[in-house]
Amino acid sequence: AEGDANLARAMELDPTNATFDLLRGDAYVRAGDYDQAFAAYDRAVGKGQNDVGVYQTRTNARIRQMQQKYQTTNTQTLRDRLTPAEKAQVCVELTRAQSLGLRDMKLDLFGALVCK
Numbered sequence: 001a002e003g004d005a006n007l008a009r010a011m012e013l014d015p016t017n018a019t020f021d022l023l024r025g026d027a028y029v030r031a032g033d034y035d036q037a038f039a040a041y042d043r044a045v046g047k048g049q050n051d052v053g054v055y056q057t058r059t060n061a062r063i064r065q066m067q068q069k070y071q072t073t074n075t076q077t078l079r080d081r082l083t084p085a086e087k088a089q090v091c092v093e094l095t096r097a098q099s100l101g102l103r104d105m106k107l108d109l110f111g112a113l114v115c116k
Helices: 002-013 018-031 034-046 052-070 075-081 084-099 105-114
Strands: none
Touching: 002 018, 018 034, 018 052, 034 052, 052 075, 052 084, 052 105, 075 105, 084 105
16 A cells, blocks of 8 residues: 555656656556556556566566466466467467567467467
């Protein structure tokens, strides 16, 4: 609660600071509010924060969202349960992160199983 208040105050003092939007997005992910999380991440990107770290965060959040929805961390099971639209959401984020230089073996394997 105090952290949320401090973040809100920081955002008031420096509304152009994209890092605060990323932190807010991360808090929304922890709370399971993915719509708000991605809105916050979109605001950060809109403020010019569009590096590999942002898209890695977005990718991890999107995967976590699907893992929670389908109650599995097994990639093959997840691949079989995702709708085409959900696969596209995950894969767009992952592809963008990889195009910016992301090198992560777990995410590379996830992409090979789900996005190819």
